[in-house]
Amino acid sequence: MADLGSVDYNTSIPNNVNLADDRRVLKALEKWHPGYLNWWNNMGPDGFQESLVYLRTAVSVDPKGWAKFGYVKMPEYRWGILLAPQEEGRTIPCGEHAGQPAWQEVPGEYRALLRRLIVIQGDTEPASVEQQRHLGKTAPSLYDMRNLFQVNVEEGRHLWAMVYLLQKYFGADGREEADQLLYRQSGNEDHPRMLGAFNEATPDWLSFFMFTYFTDRDGKMQLEALAQSGFDPLSRTCRFMLTEEAHHMFVGETGVGRTIQRTCEVMKENGITDPYDIDRIRSYGVIDLPTIQKKAHMHYSLSLDLFGSEISTNAANAFNAGIKGRYKEAKIEDDHKLDSATYPVLRLIDGKVVISDEPALSAINMRLRDDYVKDAAGGVNRWNNIIKKQGIDFEIKLPHVAFHRHQGEFSAIHADPDGKLISADEWNRRRDEWLPSKADGDFIDSLMKPQWEAGKYASWISPPKVGIDNKPGDFEYVKISGAALNA
Ligand SMILES: [Fe+2]
Ligand SMILES: [Fe+2]
Secondary structure (H helix, E strand, O other): OOOOOEOEOOOOOOEOOOHHHOHHHHHHHHHHHHHHHHHHHHHOOOOOOOOEEEEEEEOEOOOOOOEEEEEEEHHHOOOOEOOOOOOOOOEOOOOOOOOOEOEOOOOHHHHHHHHHHHHHHHHHHHHHHHHOOOHHHHOOOHHHHHHHHHHHHHHHHHHHHHHHHHHHHOHHHHHHHHHHHHHOOOOOOOOOOOOHHHHOOOOOHHHHHHHHHHHHHHHHHHHHHHHOOOEHHHHHHHHHHHHHHHHHHHHHHHHHHHHHHHHHHHHHHOOOOOOOOHHHHHHOOOOOHHHHHHHHHHHHHHHHHOOOOOOOHHHHHHHHHOOOOOOOHHHOOOOOOOOOOEEEEEEEEOOEEEEEEEEOOOOHHHHHHHHHHHHHHHHHHHHHHHHHHOOOOOOOOOOOOOOOOOOHHHOOOEEOOOOOEEOHHHHHHHHHHHOOOHHHHHHHHHHOOOOOOOOOOOOOOOOOOOOHHHOOOOOOOEEOOOHHHHO
8 A cells, every 4th residue: 555645646646545546536637637727827827837936846745844845837836635644543523423433435414514615615725826816927026926826836736635525525516516616716707706805806915915824824724623524534635735824824924024024124224213104114115014004904804704603503513513623623621512512702782792602512613713813813923023123113903803894793883993883984984094095005006016036125025034945045936937027
């Protein structure tokens, strides 16, 4: 039997699931492959398909050394199917079947539920590639361009991961769903992506960094929940995806951090102490901190919406079925069934924001969102340390969960960033104090000029502390050729 740590590159689709002996699935995937490449070429990074990009490719699932780096043209990237190794004797971690052996095949009674979850997860992966496809042209450096493309090819691989599950375990309807994943398009009026946040454009690089910090982190939490699945192939797939996902959040956190760093340095160099001296700060070609705060408000609130309703029967059903667990389910000390447990949920009752104890089973989404909020706070603290170190009096804050919501308890009301309920009038009047205005967007847009000289960076962002794969500062992460050069 093949060593699960290493990946078979002999079939057209690299994999560690022994596709060579699984002719039916191999054939189905080979049939899907040209459509995927067609999608990548039409909807992937615009103008850079001929360029050589210094990318990591997964060559094993060994946590200590799973990737190898090298130049590759993106359409020739070896997208593969990689599952974390099977755990001997793994059991279903939660719900009514807790403690029974994990399923290696789809349990009939949960087939529709499982398929839906896999399709929703799968739909987000290519969506973000579509949202980001124009960004290469305005990359602030080759280093950043390379990171963008790395995230993009890995989101492409995550699509493969979900398509493998659909084609291996869901027969004809799985194949149909796999085709639909290439048919829906971000922002398309007739056949949009499934979730709202994945139909919004990513217009500039600060949005990209915010997206990878806040929205990829929602993805991480969803994957964490699915990694707990009693359906073992889904769990193993998600566990390996999480390894890659860490880099996406690194790109977001350091991207925002380097933007903040540059702003603070320029303020200091020019003797500006007031972070609200916006026109002057902007005149030096950097993004003022209040605007960065507004972008954080926006992306954080849109990402909270992705967790769905605080009280949810669907979420309760998925947990009870053992299809989806809580964040770090195995480490939680309780009965993992939640028959009688309660969980505190922030609700809107009689026009007031109050904490209400609800059945824990119904509050699964809420709990995952709470875990997300904690997880998202870490990087924000590190951003604030950068500001503090430069001696500037400003703090980036995550807004109250009632602020700017379109899903769940608070979607019907307006609240300011501190969670104070306000009228629609006041919201409309003050919106631009809290969220990026058209003028803010135009200003950021005006800074989005490409800087493609190796080792150089656009005016608004600092260089990274260390290179990717320990490369020196002037390393040529992308060798640009083809359409991008003529643009
Ligand atoms: Fe992903
Ligand atoms: Fe990601």
